[in-house]
Amino acid sequence: MIKRCLFVSLLSLLSFCATAQTDQGTWLVGLSGNGSFRRVEQSKITSLQLAPQLGYFVNKNLVLGTQLTLDHDQRTFMETLTYKSNTTSIHGLARYYFGNWKARPYVNFMTGYTWNRALTMSQNGELVRFRGDEGWNASLGAGVAYFVAPKVALEADANYRHHFNDDLGRRNNRAVTLRLGLSLYLR
Numbered sequence: 149m150i151k152r153c154l155f156v157s158l159l160s161l162l163s164f165c166a167t168a169q170t171d172q173g174t175w176l177v178g179l180s181g182n183g184s185f186r187r188v189e190q191s192k193i194t195s196l197q198l199a200p201q202l203g204y205f206v207n208k209n210l211v212l213g214t215q216l217t218l219d220h221d222q223r224t225f226m227e228t229l230t231y232k233s234n235t236t237s238i239h240g241l242a243r244y245y246f247g248n249w250k251a252r253p254y255v256n257f258m259t260g261y262t263w264n265r266a267l268t269m270s271q272n273g274e275l276v277r278f279r280g281d282e283g284w285n286a287s288l289g290a291g292v293a294y295f296v297a298p299k300v301a302l303e304a305d306a307n308y309r310h311h312f313n314d315d316l317g318r319r320n321n322r323a324v325t326l327r328l329g330l331s332l333y334l335r
Contacts, residue, residue, distance in 0.1 A: 169299050169333035170245045170252070176203040176211050180303060180329025192224045199327065201241060209245040214238065215258060229276070233266040237285065251294045254305075258287040262311060285311045293331065303329045 183196040196219070203213025219235040239260030245252045262285050268277040291305025307325050 169335070170205060170209050170211075172205050172207050173335065174205045175334045176201065176205070176213060176243075176331055177334060178202075178303065178329055178331030180305070180327040182325065182327045190226045192222075194220075194222045196220045197325065197327070199329070201331075203241055203243065211241070211243045211245075213241045213243075215241045215260075228271045229268060230271075231266065231268045233264060235262060235264040237262040239287070245293070251292055252301075253290065253292050255290050256288075256305070256307070258289075258307070260285060283311055285309060299333045301331045301333065303327075303331055305329075 178201045179199070180201070181196070181198040184193070186193050197217065199215055199217045201213060201215040203211040205211045215238075217235075217237040217239065219233070219237075221231075221233040221235075223231045225231070237260050239258035241256060241258050243254050243256040245254045247253065261282065263282045264280070266279045266281075267275060270276055287307045287309040289305050289307030291303055293301040293303045295301045305327055307327070309323050309325060311322070
């Protein structure tokens, strides 16, 4: 019986029409990420991304802040060669929300600096190649924040990222990232 009551309480909380907290003076604290694990023929590929963010609403529906992005890629080719890449980016963030609904669409723009460190190792642990790159980048995206409570939103967004340094690695120059996250809107 207690489990049923908790379940009904949770459903009512999720269906409650939340008042969006995107007014001036509100803080945005969020964490989003994505990941993939796949096997392609004789290769194993793992990609993970984590992106904490902090912002302040300078006007109704307009937040300015920062986002730190941590990316990790690992690829193992035919069990003999391993490629590992760790990328850290710090971004300035501007986001604008539309409407006053429970599900609020938004657009965001980020610009920042990226540091990428990649190495390739053989099966016996010998370093085959090291590469360190860095450069400026920009990202433009759109998403939706679904308010499950007045100060809590589940978020999903897609961002197109472009690195201005062509030496950063062909695979990393342009990309579309899809992320899911959770954000708190605090006064």
